[in-house]
Amino acid sequence: MASDALDASANNFVAxxxxxxxxxxxxxxxxxxxxxxxxxxxxxxxxxxxLRREKVELGKADYVAHMLPYIRPETIPKG
Incomplete structure (x- = not known):
């Protein structure tokens, strides 16, 4: 679906x-x-x-993986 089709359907009604x-x-x-x-x-x-109660290591970074492409390469910690 093209993005303009998605925008056009935003005003369609849903019951x-x-x-x-x-x-x-x-x-x-x-x-x-x-x-x-x-x-x-x-x-x-x-x-x-x-998940946290069951000791699954889950934190904020797990929710923002989509942001990785925006990191300036020179600011990534070494090591």
Whole structure:
């Protein structure tokens, strides 16, 4: 999908039905920003806590690996 197609679909409407029967009427952008992102982090935090409780070495660096291409090569620690 081209990025302009994604931008164009941001204003499409999504009807999201909750288990209680309530229906949220949102644009695709609102759904992603206000519902899906919150749901993602809500489930991520317990998973992170469980992994840490089980002694899995997991820290901030594991969440920002996508930033590695932006590091200035001369600032990488030697050793």
């Amino acid at each position: 999201h039905e909750l288990p209680s029967g309530m229906i949220l009427d949102l644009t695709a952008e609102q759904y992603a920003r206000d519902w899906a992102l919150a749901q993602f982090y809500f489930h991520l935090m317990p998973a992170y806590s469980i």
